Amino acid sequence: MLRNSLKIIIIAALGWIFFFQVYSGYSSRDDLNELSTYYATEGLTEVGAANLVTSVVVTYRGLDTLGEVTILFLTALIIGLMLKVERGGDRTQVRNSSEFLVTASHVLLPVIFMVGIYIFINGHLTPGGGFQGGAILASTVILMLLSFSNNKISHKLLEIIESVSGISFILLGILGVLFAGGFLDNKILPLGEFGKLFSAGAIPVIYSLIGLKVGAELSNIILGFNQIQGKDDKSV
Secondary structure, three states: OHHHHHHHHHHHHHHHHHHHHHHOOOOOOOOOOHHHHHHHHHHHHHHOOOOHHHHHHHHHOHHHHHHHHHHHHHHHHHHHHHOOOOOOOOOOOOOOOOHHHHHHHHHHHHHHHHHHHHHHHOOOOOOOOHHHHHHHHHHHHHHHHHHOOOOEOOHHHHHHHHHHHHHHHHHHHHHHHHHOOOOOOHHHOOOEOOOOOOEOOOHHHHHHHHHHHHHHHHHHHHHHHHHOOOOOOOEO
16 A cells, blocks of 8 residues: 555655646756857867867766766676675586577677777767666676576676776876866877867776776676576586
């Protein structure tokens, strides 16, 4: 009864919000506000990235990005603690995957891995970036678990990648404070030629670190849920 009442209240609240927006003379804003105008007009010369979204997310609002990565890290940590399987516990042997899936995985895994790397390395030039590329990298872990079901992926390696990437990300931010204009200021490295791979200062490096960190954290979440099904002690 309480759950149904809560649903009715939420639906009524949303209905009131939409009704108020429609009949209160609401109109969409066609012009940019002062801050957005600054990003649009000065972002190119200050940051040197062809992708304006990257300019905002990685540099101007770098602290927000750091907060998002921290939240993801805490999520992975909490899931790992809650789903932890004690050492020495019984592990269930699962049946082997089909030959078709295993063969296809040998072809697809390197391709998916390279696509993920390409997306976060080119995040300053094209749509995408660290979070998108990291999510694609984590999808390779899912495919590996499906294809090589009797093998175990090392948590230790993923933890090392996550830790090194996170610490390096913060160190780059501090270097921006010391040698440039602020935290995560990309001008600690030369801006380079606009539109080229090696351009936009430290943004490609920052996005690469974010991509590795996100990929490792999501992979640990996937492995955390996979552990509750049990695996044998063989490692890949």
